[in-house]
Amino acid sequence: MEKLVSRLWDVENSTSIKTAKKYGAYTRLEKALKMAPEDIIEEVKRSNLRGQGGAGFPTGMKWSFVPKESEKDRYLCVNADEGEPGTFKDRQIIEKDPHILLEGIAITCYAVKLPVAYIYIRGEFFYGKKVLDKAIEEAYKAGYLGKNILGTDFSLDVYTHPGAGAYICGEETSLLNSLEGKNGWPRIKPPFPAVVGLFGGPTVINNVETISYVPHIIERGGEWFAAQGVEKNGGNKLFAVSGHVNNPGVFELPMGTNLREVIFEYAGGIRDGKRLKAVIPGGSSTPVLREDEIDVSLDFESMMKAGTMLGSGAVIVMDEDTDICEVMYITSRFYAHESCGQCTPCREGTRWMHLICQRLHKGQGRPGDLDLLVNIADHIEGRTVCPLGAAAAMPIRGFVKKFRDELAAKIPSN
Amino acid sequence: MPKVIINDVEHEFPEGLNLIDACRQVGVEIPHFCYHPALSIAGSCRMCQVEMEINGRKMLGIACNTKVSDGLKVWTDTPLVKDVKWGVMEFLLLNHPLDCPICDDAGECQLQNYYMIHDLQPSRFAEPKKRKHKVVDLGPNIVLDAERCILCSRCVRFFKEIVGSEQLAIFNNGANAEIGALPGRTLDTQYTGNIVDLCPVGALTDRRFRFQRRVWYLEAEYSICPGCSRGCNIEIQFDTHHNWKNPRRRIQRIKPRLNFDVNKYWLCDPGRYGWDFVDSDDRLTSALIKTDSGLQEIEWDEGLRKMAAELKKASSGGVRNRTAVILAPQLPTGALYILKKLVDKMGIPNVDYRLPSVQEGELDHLLQMKDRNPNSYTAELVGLTPAEGGKSFDEIIGAVKAGKIDNLLAICCDPVELLGENEGALKKLKFLGMMHWTKVAGVEYSHLTLPLATFAETNGTFINFQGRVQRFSKAVEPLGDSRPPWQTILLLGREMGYKFKAFSDAELFKEFANSIDKYKGLTWEKVGHLGYQPE
Numbered sequence: 001m002e003k004l005v006s007r008l009w010d011v012e013n014s015t016s017i018k019t020a021k022k023y024g025a026y027t028r029l030e031k032a033l034k035m036a037p038e039d040i041i042e043e044v045k046r047s048n049l050r051g052q053g054g055a056g057f058p059t060g061m062k063w064s065f066v067p068k069e070s071e072k073d074r075y076l077c078v079n080a081d082e083g084e085p086g087t088f089k090d091r092q093i094i095e096k097d098p099h100i101l102l103e104g105i106a107i108t109c110y111a112v113k114l115p116v117a118y119i120y121i122r123g124e125f126f127y128g129k130k131v132l133d134k135a136i137e138e139a140y141k142a143g144y145l146g147k148n149i150l151g152t153d154f155s156l157d158v159y160t161h162p163g164a165g166a167y168i169c170g171e172e173t174s175l176l177n178s179l180e181g182k183n184g185w186p187r188i189k190p191p192f193p194a195v196v197g198l199f200g201g202p203t204v205i206n207n208v209e210t211i212s213y214v215p216h217i218i219e220r221g222g223e224w225f226a227a228q229g230v231e232k233n234g235g236n237k238l239f240a241v242s243g244h245v246n247n248p249g250v251f252e253l254p255m256g257t258n259l260r261e262v263i264f265e266y267a268g269g270i271r272d273g274k275r276l277k278a279v280i281p282g283g284s285s286t287p288v289l290r291e292d293e294i295d296v297s298l299d300f301e302s303m304m305k306a307g308t309m310l311g312s313g314a315v316i317v318m319d320e321d322t323d324i325c326e327v328m329y330i331t332s333r334f335y336a337h338e339s340c341g342q343c344t345p346c347r348e349g350t351r352w353m354h355l356i357c358q359r360l361h362k363g364q365g366r367p368g369d370l371d372l373l374v375n376i377a378d379h380i381e382g383r384t385v386c387p388l389g390a391a392a393a394m395p396i397r398g399f400v401k402k403f404r405d406e407l408a409a410k411i412p413s414n
Numbered sequence: 415m416p417k418v419i420i421n422d423v424e425h426e427f428p429e430g431l432n433l434i435d436a437c438r439q440v441g442v443e444i445p446h447f448c449y450h451p452a453l454s455i456a457g458s459c460r461m462c463q464v465e466m467e468i469n470g471r472k473m474l475g476i477a478c479n480t481k482v483s484d485g486l487k488v489w490t491d492t493p494l495v496k497d498v499k500w501g502v503m504e505f506l507l508l509n510h511p512l513d514c515p516i517c518d519d520a521g522e523c524q525l526q527n528y529y530m531i532h533d534l535q536p537s538r539f540a541e542p543k544k545r546k547h548k549v550v551d552l553g554p555n556i557v558l559d560a561e562r563c564i565l566c567s568r569c570v571r572f573f574k575e576i577v578g579s580e581q582l583a584i585f586n587n588g589a590n591a592e593i594g595a596l597p598g599r600t601l602d603t604q605y606t607g608n609i610v611d612l613c614p615v616g617a618l619t620d621r622r623f624r625f626q627r628r629v630w631y632l633e634a635e636y637s638i639c640p641g642c643s644r645g646c647n648i649e650i651q652f653d654t655h656h657n658w659k660n661p662r663r664r665i666q667r668i669k670p671r672l673n674f675d676v677n678k679y680w681l682c683d684p685g686r687y688g689w690d691f692v693d694s695d696d697r698l699t700s701a702l703i704k705t706d707s708g709l710q711e712i713e714w715d716e717g718l719r720k721m722a723a724e725l726k727k728a729s730s731g732g733v734r735n736r737t738a739v740i741l742a743p744q745l746p747t748g749a750l751y752i753l754k755k756l757v758d759k760m761g762i763p764n765v766d767y768r769l770p771s772v773q774e775g776e777l778d779h780l781l782q783m784k785d786r787n788p789n790s791y792t793a794e795l796v797g798l799t800p801a802e803g804g805k806s807f808d809e810i811i812g813a814v815k816a817g818k819i820d821n822l823l824a825i826c827c828d829p830v831e832l833l834g835e836n837e838g839a840l841k842k843l844k845f846l847g848m849m850h851w852t853k854v855a856g857v858e859y860s861h862l863t864l865p866l867a868t869f870a871e872t873n874g875t876f877i878n879f880q881g882r883v884q885r886f887s888k889a890v891e892p893l894g895d896s897r898p899p900w901q902t903i904l905l906l907g908r909e910m911g912y913k914f915k916a917f918s919d920a921e922l923f924k925e926f927a928n929s930i931d932k933y934k935g936l937t938w939e940k941v942g943h944l945g946y947q948p949e
Contacts, residue, residue, distance in 0.1 A: 166587075183584075188457035188479050341565065341584070341591030343458040348505035351589040355541040372538060379501030382474060383460055 002228070004236055005212040006252040008097040015131050017138040020099035026144050028215035032107040033152050035218075040111035044214065046222030048234030050255075053079055053170070053207035054283060054312045055387075056300040063112050063204060065194035072201030076114045077179065078105060080121040080128075080208050081163055081170035084283035085334060086314030089238035089250050090208035094121070094128040097212075098135035102158065104211035106144060107218055109156050112204055116157050120175050123163045132160050167338035171386050172205040174340070185342050186386035209238055229255030233299035237310075241267040243317035244274065256302075259294045263317055274319040278402070282311020284331050285391035287398025308398070324403045325410050328396060329354075329361035335392035345380040346389035352376055353396055365411035370400050416484040421491065433477040433488065434462060442490055445499065445528045447506075447614045448566035449478035452679055453575055456567050459506075461528070463498045465489040474498065496532075503533040509544040509589070510615075511561045519616030521629040525564065546592050552582075553600035555607055555621055555683060560592045563617035569593065569609040576680065577603050577780065593617070605780060607686040611669065611679070620667060622687060627666045631656050635889035636671060636943055638876050640744055640869045641685040642777070643785035645878030646670060646677035647944070648685070650870055650889040664890045665689050665870060673944050676882065682781045689870065692890075696853050698865035699894025709857070714864075714895045718902075721862045722909035724845050728821035729760035736818065738764035738810040740832070741825035742771060743793035746874025747883075748922035749899035750789060752914065753825070754796045756907045763804030764819070767793035769827055783879055788869075791877040795930060820844040826866070830855035849902060864906075866899050867892035873919050874900075875941060883927075884945035885938060 008014040008023055017025065032040055045060030066074070078101070082090045093101055105117050121129050136158055139145045147155045161179055163169050169178045173187035176198050197203025213235055217225045226234035233255040239262055242248045246268030253262065259281060263269065270276050276291040281298070287308040289296070296306045303310040318327065336354035341347045353376055356369050377393035384390070400407060415426045418433075420442055427436045434444050435451060447459035455478055462477040467487040474494065480486075489495065506525060514520045550558035565584060570593070573581040581601050585594050595601060610620045632651040639646045649669045657663060668689055670681040691697075701717025702709045712720075728737040739757055743750065757765050773784035800806050805813060813819045814829075815836045822829065822843055829846065830837050831854070840846060840859040848860040851868045871892040875885045892898070897905075900919050907914050916922050920938040927936040932948040940946065 168587075188455065188476070190479070336588060339588040341586070341588045344460050344502050344505045344564070347565070347589055347591065348508045351544070352505075352508060352539065352541065359541075366540075379497075379505070383463060383498060383501065385458060385460075 001236070001254050003252050004216045005093055005097070005100055005209060005238065006250070008100070009092060014096050015098055015135060017099055017135065017142060020097065024219070025099045026103055026142075028218045029103050029106050029110075029144060030150060032110060032218045033150055033154060037111045037113060040107065040218065043222040044111070044217055047213075047217045047225035048222075048229065048232055049210065049213055049217065049225065050233055050300055051207055052209035052237065052312070054084055054285070054309075056310060059206065059210055062194065062206070063108075065192065066112050066202045066204060067195065068113075070202045073116065073199060074112075074114045074201050075198040075203045076105060076109050076112070076117040077172075077175060077198060077203055077205045078117060078119040078208060078211055079170060079172065079175060079205055080119050080125070081175065082122055082125075082208070083167040083170040084285060084312045084314060086242060086280065086283050086316045087240055087312040088242075089240045089313065091125060091128060092238070092250050093208055093212050094125065095131050098132050099139065100212045100215060101132075101208055102135060102139050102145065104214040105158060106149065106156055107214050108204065108206065108211055110154050114204060115155060117159070118179055118198070119158065119160045120169070120179060121160055121162055122170075123165050125162075129160055129162055136160070166340075167334075168340045168386070168388055171388065173386070175205065176203065183340075185340050186388075188385055230297065230299050232301060237298065237313050239266075239298070239313045239315055241315045241317065243315075244271050244319040244322075245269065245317050246271045253298075256297050256299045259289075259296050259298055259315070262298065262315060263294065267315075267317070270317070270319050272319075274321065276317065277320045277322050278318045278324065278327075280314075280316040280318075280395070282309050283314040284316070284334065284395060285309070286311040287394050288402055290402050309394075324399060324406050325357075325361050328399045328407070329357040331395050331399075332357040332392070335388070339388060339392070343385045343389070346384045346392065349376050349380040349389070350392045353392065357396070360407065360410055363410060363412065367411060369411060370404060370407055373397075374400050416482045416486070418482050418484075419487045421489060427482045429482070431482045433464075433480040433482060433486075436482050437477070437488070437490065444477045444490055445524075445532055446478060447524060447564060448568060450568055450571075450612065453568060453571045455479050456571065459502070459564065459566050461499065461502050461506075463502075464495055465492050499528075499532040500535050503529055504535065504537055504539075506564050507537055508539045509561075510564070511543070513559070513562060513616065516625070517559075517562065517616035518619050518624055518629075519613075523616060524614035544589050547594075550594065551600065552595055552618075553602065553606060555687065556601060556609065557619045557621050557624055558593060559617050559619065560594070561617075562615050563593050564615055565591055565593070566614060568612040568614070569618060572609055572612055573601075573603070576608075577605050579603055581606075582609075604683045604778065604782065605680065607683050608670075608680050623667045626663075627653050627656065632666055633889075634669075635887045637869065637886040637889065638788065638884045639668070639681070639685040639688075640788040640876070641682070641688050641786065642783040643788060643790055643879040644676065644781050644783050645788055645876050645882065645884050645945075646681055646685055646781060647673040647884065648681065650689070652870075652889050654890065662693050662695065664693050671943075675947065676878065676884075676945065677781055680781060684782070691852050692868045692870045693893075694852070697893050697896070698850060698853050698857070698863060699896060700865060701895060702857065702860070702863040704859075704861045709863075714897070717862060717864055718905060718909055721847055721864060722906055724821070724847060724862060725760065725823065725906070726910050728823075728845060729762055733820065734761050735763065737762050737821040737823075738805065738813070738819050739823045739825070740765075740769065740807060740810060740827060740829075741767050741793075741798065742769050742827040743767045743787040743790040743798075744826045745789060745899045746869070746872070746886075746919065747789060747792045747877060747926055748874060748919040749903055750792045750796050750798060751922050751926040752900055752904050752907065752916075754798055755914065756903055756910075756912070757798070759907065759912045760910075763801035764810055764813075765798055765804065766800055766807035766810060767798045768807050769832070785879065788876040788878070791879060791881060792926075795877070796926070814843070815839045817842045821846075823847045823849075824856060824860075825849045826851075828854035828856045829859065849899070851896060864902055865894065865896035866902060867896045871896070872898035872900075873938075874898075875919075875923055875938070878945075880947065881932070882945045882947045883933065883936065883941050885941045885943075
């Protein structure tokens with residue numbers, strides 16, 4: 001396995017352009033500028049690169065939805081909101097190797113003909129924004145951003161824009177509204193951002209990690225990238241492992257790595273000699289897996305088949321002393337707090353689920369509460385404006401399904 | 415023309431039609447809250463979700479954000495769609511207060527209606543409800559109950575898109591979301607009343623209608639607003655049976671009638687709330703004569719005879735040049751038509767309807783016209799303007815001030831207001847006669863006053879600034895001795911000895927219509943409920 005986006009993380013002064021260039025930064029941009037933009041899109045399609053924000057949409061396909069010509073201005077929005085609980089991988093790229101991100105942005109914008117890029121960075125990443133801003137300044141000075149990059153017709157301006165603390169603004173259309181200065185409310189689709197996006201013009205929205213793979217695809221070719229992973233899931237993935245492990249951290253591993261391997265080899269197994277109880281495999285929105293279900297391939301299709309999701313690849317490991325009811329309560333509290341309130345099922349349903357989980361956690365559960373939770377979740381999922389509703393519903397349903405006996409035991413019998 | 419299969423029946427629709435409107439056209443009602451044909455798509459209430467098949471893909475989707483397309487299949491009543499509707503209704507009713515017994519909207523509330531048609535399931539919510547602000551002052555016309563609000567955002571979108579001025583917004587997120595005016599402000603446009611029509615529940619209430627009457631007691635009659643020359647189509651909603659608290663208040667509220675050629679779905683506030691004068695204590699309900707000891711009520715027939723005698727004197731040979739008739743074009747068409755006949759027979763040259771309130775042009779970009787009278791078009795057509803050598807309105811007023819006018823007949827206007835600081839000049843008049851519905855200041859100077867019935871109390875027609883003939887119907891009985899304007903003027907003429915044959919507003923209208931080329935052959939019946947616009 002070859003490290004791609006995490007190559008520089010242990011190198012001293014990795015954020016400076018001087019160091020980055022020693023490791024090949026911006027040579028891939030040079031190569032890309034000599035290719036035809038359509039060929040770059042084909043290369044990315046061939047690479048099977050999937051969206052790394054959580055939804056896993058094929059990146060090349062998303063780029064090809066953008067009309068070749070448009071009357072309104074065209075944009076790239078880089079989603080650096082990283083709001084999914086348990087996820088801290090984009091942060092590493094931003095804070096340790098910003099230039100791979102900037103190079104990826106430049107190649108993407110050249111390929112899809114986007115003259116402006118906004119990096120929407122989570123407001124809490126105060127330090128990360130500083131690093132990014134400095135790197136952008138260095139890139140402008142060196143001629144890799146700005147007017148007529150490397151002597152070609154291609155010009156690109158990159159800006160960072162901080163968020164203000166809303167999880168919902170990580171959803172692509174909310175991100176657009178927030179960037180435009182409006183309420184961070186999702187938009188109904190259709191129309192899709194590729195056609196009607198930022199300020200009404202064609203817009204590509206990609207995750208930080210996704211964009212950071214693009215230079216490597218240009219360097220080694222789409223076929224090579226696809227071969228690093230498994231079928232339909234090309235290349236590597238950053239896994240942010242946290243929880244009751246000996247060695248928490250971010251690991252770059254090929255798509256299709258086994259979850260057991262991630263937990264017990266790379267993350268060093270459960271700490272204090274405890275036993276594994278449960279794993280949330282891809283961020284708090286993904287259904288939980290029991291300790292007997294972790295022999296699963298970490299790629300988008302396999303995880304769906306296993307009844308859960310790859311999501312953002314945030315692996316939260318829980319040992320035998322964990323109170324699942326408390327985990328469910330904290331999860332429900334998060335979504336009730338972050339619901340934007342625009343559509344009926346999520347606005348009312350997340351609060352309802354939270355109140356029930358709160359009662360369960362306090363030992364005030366009532367018979368029928370668990371079935372009620374599942375039914376509320378069924379009435380939310382797939383019936384909302386944006387996926388936050390589903391993100392709130394799926395974990396609750398997952399906990400009730402996988403740990404029903406433990407939860408039921410907390411309900412006082414009449 | 416796209417072919418759409420709705421509930422396994424194929425239909426053809428014009429291109430670009432919204433799916434909710436399309437289904438409604440074929441009798442399939444898709445329930446919805448946030449969708450409105452005049453506003454942008456919000457897609458947030460989630461009530462209009464139906465099962466659809468587009469390009470072979472079967473899915474659950476919102477009908478409001480779907481346009482008809484060839485090959486589209488729609489199912490509106492499958493077990494899944496039923497479950498979706500139960501789910502959304504349960505969520506909406508979760509924190510909705512049980513205010514029905516005291517809520518204005520009961521009886522015309524969409525939440526109630528959809529519950530009865532699409533839900534009828536018991537609620538399983540057994541947690542504390544979310545409390546929000548209950549009686550929020552949103553200006554002189556609107557009171558908001560934020561707890562009842564289902565956050566459909568129709569009101570927010572209305573102000574932004576139709577009025578062009580953002581007045582309301584949704585504050586806070588999640589279950590704390592509430593509608594409110596922008597900080598430190600209340601609503602300050604002239605179209606606030608429309609959000610009460612738009613609100614599907616009882617969150618936005620009309621201050622003047624709040625707690626006044628249960629809607630199932632209301633009777634309705636179609637009418638035309640007399641506030642300006644636009645002639646917006648309205649419905650007068652009244653109740654004369656449950657008036658023990660306030661017997662005089664017969665009209666309960668005015669609602670707009672849908673007319674795509676005139677006012678679409680909307681009404682301005684001056685028009686919507688401008689019906690106070692009909693039931694006000696200031697109404698003239700009997701003929702009045704001025705005596706040394708002040709104004710005295712007399713029998714209507716006596717008033718008519720006395721007025722006829724005075725006017726006969728005022729129109730004789732040498733006198734008629736010092737006689738003037740001024741009127742605000744607020745009378746129905748039939749009355750204006752017979753009035754013209756009368757002043758012609760009397761031979762009075764100084765006649766004018768063009769008061770200061772008659773002006774050209776639009777007052778705002780939506781509905782209101784600068785002309786604050788509903789029937790100027792008729793007055794102009796019929797010719798209630800000075801004869802050859804006669805005085806125009808400004809000249810008449812000037813002549814009254816200078817003492818050069820002896821006899822003045824003022825119809826539907828206030829001579830005191832028109833003379834301003836020269837009020838005293840009215841005392842110089844040999845005869846001042848008035849016909850009005852309200853006891854305005856000028857009545858104190860008037861030798862003889864005849865009471866008129868208002869637009870709500872008689873049948874009639876107005877012609878708006880576009881030449882559109884629109885008819886209105888009698889909703890309530892004329893108060894006291896007040897009579898329809900056409901009747902008052904026609905009987906006055908007969909009393910003066912002139913032969914006027916026609917004896918109903920409909921007959922007068924027919925005569926008028928046949929005297930104008932573009933309205934030839936038009937009758938009261940032919941005008942219909944949405945008006946008649948000549949080519």
